[in-house]
Amino acid sequence: MTEHDLLYALALQHVPNVGDITAKKLIQHCGSAEAVLKEKKQNLLKIDGIGTVILSELFNDIHLLEAEKELQFIKENNIEAFYFEEDAYPLKLKHCIDAPILLFKTGNINLKNRPVISIVGTRKITTSGIAFCEDLIESLAVYNPVIVSGFAYGTDITAHKAAIKNNLQTIGCLAHGLNQIYPKVHKKYMVDVEKNGGFFTDFWSTAKFDRNNFLKRNRVIAGLSEATIVIESAEKGGSLVTADIANSYNRDVFAVPGRPTDVLSVGCNNLIKQQKAHILTTPFDVPYILNWKLQDDKKPAIQKQLFVELDDTEKAIYNYLSENQKQQLDLIAIDCDLPIFKVASVLLNMELKGVVRPLPGKLFEVV
Structure with missing residues (x-):
C-alpha cells in the first residue's frame, strides 16, 4: 500500500471504540480507510451495528496527527506494515474475522508454501x-x-x-x-x-x-x-x-x-x-x-542403502522390528524400554535412512 493509504489506515486503527471487526465493516462500506474518515457521519450511522458511541471519536484530528508520528517511526526503523486487504498479508490470518487491519513486521519472514x-x-x-x-x-x-x-x-x-x-x-x-x-x-x-x-x-x-x-x-x-x-x-x-x-x-x-x-x-x-x-x-x-507430505527431496530412497550406519538405539529398534515384524509405536517403546517421544524421533530418522517405513495405525516395519 502507498504511504498515503498507510497513514489513513493507521489513523483508523488509532480510533477508540473502533476495533478490527468494526474497522473492516466501515472499510468495506466506504471502500478505504481514508473514505471512512472523510465520510459524513449520518451516512455511517446507516451501517448496521454502527452507532453514535463508535463514531464519537472517529472525526477527531488527533488520529491523523498520531498516525503521522507512528508512520515516521515505521519508516525510520525499516518496519513493514501489512494491510489486511493486501496479498502480502498472511493468508491464514486474513481469514480470521478479528485479525488486525494492520500487522507490523521485522525480520525475514516467508510463509509461502510452508506449514x-x-x-x-x-x-x-x-x-x-x-x-x-x-x-x-x-x-x-x-x-x-x-x-x-x-x-x-x-x-x-x-x-x-x-x-x-x-x-x-x-x-x-x-x-x-x-x-x-x-x-x-x-x-x-x-x-x-x-x-x-x-x-x-x-x-x-x-x-x-x-x-x-x-x-x-x-x-x-x-x-x-x-x-x-x-x-x-x-x-x-x-x-x-x-x-x-x-x-x-x-x-x-x-x-x-x-x-x-x-x-x-x-x-x-x-x-x-x-x-x-x-x-x-x-x-x-x-x-x-x-496430512503433511514430505517433499520429494526429503523422502527416503525406496531401496535402503547397504551398510547404513545405525546408532545403538536404532539398532535395538531395527532388531526388534526384524524379529516382530509390524508393530505399533507404543508397543515398540514398551518392549524396547524407551520413552514414546524418543522412539518417535528415532523412527523418523530411521525412515529417512530408508530402513523402516510407517504404516496406517501408527504401525512400523522394516523395509
Missing part, C-alpha cells in the same frame, strides 16, 4: 516439557514448518530456540510495539530470530504495556497457524485462551497429556477430555492429523 504451527504453553515449563518440545521440533524439521510462539518465558522461548537450532523459521508474536522487547532478558535472542524469521505485532510504538495485550496478541498466534500445540498448561492460562481462539477459527489444536496429579498437565488434559484438542503423544501425530 505453520504455533507452540504455546506455561511459562513455568518442566524439564520433561522442554525435552518434549525440543524433540517435537527436531522431529518435524524434515517438513520445514514455521514455528510461531509468543517470545515469552518457558514454552515460548523453548520453541523459538529449538526452531533456530534446527534451521527453521520462527515468528515471535509480540504484545507490544516494535520499539521494545519483553521480557528484556530475551533481547539476546532477537538477532537469531530475525535471521531465521522475525516478529509480528499489531501494537504501535506508543502502546501502553498492559497484561490484556497478551490476550489480544494470542489471536495473532492462533490465526497465523494451521494448528496450535499446547505443551503444558495449568488449569487456567494464556495458552488455553490461544487454544480456544484456534478452535473458534476452526483450526486444529493438539495437547500433550500428563498425569492427573501434575499441576501443569491439568489444562492439556482438560482440552483433550473436552474434545477441544487432539491428543499428542508423539511427533508423528502432527503430520498424520494435518
